[in-house]
Amino acid sequence: MSDITDLPVMTRADAVSLGFAGFNDVPHKAIDVPDGAFTITARTSQGRRVSFCFMGKSYDGPACFVDIQFYDRGTTIPDPSGGVSPTFNAFAVTGGGRHVIDSRALDEAEKPSILVLLMDEAGEEPPRPDTSRRPLTDRDLAELLTQAAGVVTDPESEIRSRRDSLVEALHAEAAKRGSRTPVS
DSSP: OOOOEEEEEEOHHHHHHTTOOOOSSSOEEEEEOOSSSEEEEEEOTTOOEEEEEEEESSTTSOEEEEEEEEOOSSOEEEOTTSSEEEOOOOEEEOGGGOEEEEOTTSOGGGSOSOEEEEOOOTTOSOOOOOGGGSOOOHHHHHHHHHHHHHHHHOTTSGGGGGHHHHHHHHHHHHHHHHHSOOOO
């Protein structure tokens, strides 16, 4: 087994002074994760279990992401190897405390089984797709079609004043959908 430096429980300030990150002013357990696939597993006083599996681009390389699983919600989904994986709820918090991703409203079959935290640096992300070339979402397309139906059924409506932009949007959407290659 790889060597691991297991430091005693310490204050946040002590962990930061040793070069670790600090989060909240609570006791910290600082661990040096070695290169290669490596899992840290933890259990609460109530027996709730969570694991953090650090992985790299190869089994012996430095970690570049961590797979996180929670085991004791009491729900599972089939996994690719024929077994089952636990499911859980998760959310991500951004500026202002807003939840940008939240699984709590998802159906059971859509809840996450593994949460993958990418440990990349800014600028290492792949380029963002050009969303202007994507077809509209179903909700946005429904709104566009509703506007078009309003012009057709009542040509004197206030929507008529936006007729040109509506026609442009419909043509653009038709072009995007018409250029998609069929899925086989």
